[in-house]
Amino acid sequence: MSDWLVVNAEMINEGKRFHGDLRIRDGRIERIDAALSARDGERVLDAAGRWLIPGMIDDQVHFREPGLEHKADIESESRACLAGGITSYMEMPNTKPPAVDATAIADKYRRAAERSRVNYGFYLGATNDNLKEIRRLDPRSVPGIKVFMGSSTGNMLVDDPATLDAIFRDAPTPIITHCEDTPLIEANEARARERWGDDIPPEQHPLIRSREACIKSTRLALDLARRHGTRLHVLHLSTAEEVALFEPGPVAGKRITAETCVHFLHFSDADYARLGHLIKCNPAIKTAADRDAIIRALAERRVDVLATDHAPHLLDEKNQPYTRAPSGLPLVQFALQCALERVFDGVIPLERLIESLTHAPATLFDVRDRGYLREGYYADLALVDPAKPQTVRREDVLSKCGWSPFEGTTFRSSIAATFVNGQLGHLDGRIDDATRGTRLEFAR
Template sequence: MGNHLIKNAKVVNEGRVEQCDVLIQGKYIKRIGTDLKVDDDIQEIYANGKYLVPGAIDDQVHFREPGLTHKATIATESRAAVAGGITSFIEMPNTNPQTVTIGHLEDKFAIAEKTSAANFSFMFGGTNDNLKEILKVDKRNVAGLKLFLGSSTGNMLVDDEKVLREIFSKTDLLISVHCEDEATIRANTAKYIAQYGDDIPIRFHPQIRSVEACYLSSSRAIQLAKETGARLHVFHLSTAKEMELFRNDIPLEKKKITAEACIHHLWFTDADYEEKGTHIKWNPAVKGQQDKDALWEALLDDRIDVIATDHAPHTLGEKANVYTKAPSGGPLVQHAMVAMWEAYHQGKISIEKIVQKMSHNPAILFQVEKRGFIREGYFADLVLIDPDDSWTVSKDNLLYKCGWSPFEGTTFQSKITHTFINGHLAYHNGQLSDELKGMRLTFDR
């Protein structure tokens, strides 16, 4: 593994931007300072006005392996993530087989250890009948527990209130939840099918997976967490109404209930359905401008703690189906960071806040060991970004196995030029390294 000295970078870390050098030795950040001198065997990289940020930690991805590998694999999507400045990911349990037993969890870790370009962990999945397996999970070695309280596949919808309370009461894992009320969605869907059949116009997606469905589910989950003392993290918020459920008057380290927003809910609105169609069909649905504005407000005032992707690729053929058969989700890991930097260029958010929400806060929230910050002794998961090197997303530069992106045709002003994974230069000016240096995440719990 080569050693590197990054010279004269604009280092973005812990609320500050400072011009300095960063020395990488082996897997770790060895020194941070100015005018660092090193031996001849250390490769120097001159930042020349670029920003150096800690690699993003994406706390919600679907890499589709095992069982759904016609859509994506850990190998393909982790490489796309590295090119996008995401150096660590936490993958979800709704694969095939589902990650609801310790054996299936370890099978996924074994795949990632052989094929992942980025650092990795996995969520263990909850069902109505696997509490005994949940209680076997070691919270020091697994990211947490994922519960689908709506919009699930297979038997992963946890809709037994007694079981849900028992899980919240007995596990000491961090519980992450998908919140949409299934009964509300089913009733809404039936109404639109009665009018349109299966070919419901996509513009009605936010009415079917409505504000009311989201709020009803998320408010119930939060109330249950308060009653039981469970540690709760609410994934992919999408509505203005839900923002009243979260607080910003205490530090993240002291919060028992935390919140995430995803790139697509911060970028798109229901006005984009006409052009993008099912390519922006997600669950929860992309909703109106008022909801998007409220998400941005909550993100900036720290009611929302984390920015993630919910990267969930499907093939173009699958997406081309009529509404009721077109799956929800889309690929995002390659473009999430530059999309947020585009928001910086638009004056919506500071660079320091982007780093807080994509790197620092996921590390704090999940208690990830020695990642998410630029600190001496921490793993060298680092990203160099040129803020003024514009490029346009096209099929020719996509790395997703599914071969498409909702951002095709979008021009981003900033470009990621270098990504380091555990001190290894894994991506440089459009080229991915063949060496795989991703490691299993560990947690300080």
């Protein structure tokens, strides 16, 4: 591990912007000051006035390992994170086998320790029959407990009312929910099948996985959390009605928080005609009015966290008819740039966007010594060039699936460099494959 001095940076941190230098020693930020002199043996990176921010903490990814490595794996997707300025991720439990017990969680941590290029944590998944596992969970071992209150894979749909109530009452960590009402979705899809068979038009997706299904399930989660005083985090909000259910304000002190994803800030239902199943995801991308309401809610801290829900599938899988085309998009490599478009558009202040990508998830999940530019914290950093556009090309995609929904899009910024635990893992498009992340610690 080398010691570094990053000079001439425009730092964005904790609601402030300031010019200065940052010293990295033994993997941590040793000093932040207006002007620092290089020491013997210290490598210097001239930021040239570019934006230096904490690395993004993505609290919602699907890296497909174990069991679905033909789509993605920990190594390939964490490399894409590194290129995109994401320095830590929290990965979902719906793998094969699903991560619904301590043995499966330990296996994921072992795999990541060997191959993850950035820092990592893994959720425990809830089922209708693993309540004992949830009750004996060490709260420091995982970021939270994932509850699928909508359709999921295998037995991970928790639809038993008594079990749901017990999970919300007894969970020793934050509960993370996917909220969609399965009976409503199934009824909508049955009607669509009657008309179109398997080849349902892609633009029907937000009508099948409807706003009513999202709102009903989100209201249920909020009611359960309020009844039991649960620490609840609701994932990937996609409707104007849902974001209105949450209170604005800083994440610290909230018992109920919300998240949305970069694709809900970027796409709308008008894009199904052009991209079809490439933007099919659950919950569905909805209207431009929903998109605008979500952007406003993120700006006013009604929505606390911005993440990806990175969920890659192969192109030949996506090109199947509607009923067989899987839901999910590969997003981590270009998520930060996509998010920054809202800053360039003037609809979200830069300081607030950085808070939602870095500070808020660190605070919400009690992540130890990460998510901020602070002396003594780990040197997880992204250097953003706000004056160097990048056009997304298929040949540049690092995710194993080999495609991006952003292909052909020109973002107004680029990711110049990424540090993980003081290691310069990415510089000007080049990845250092010696870079290794470490297991996230949760200070509970």
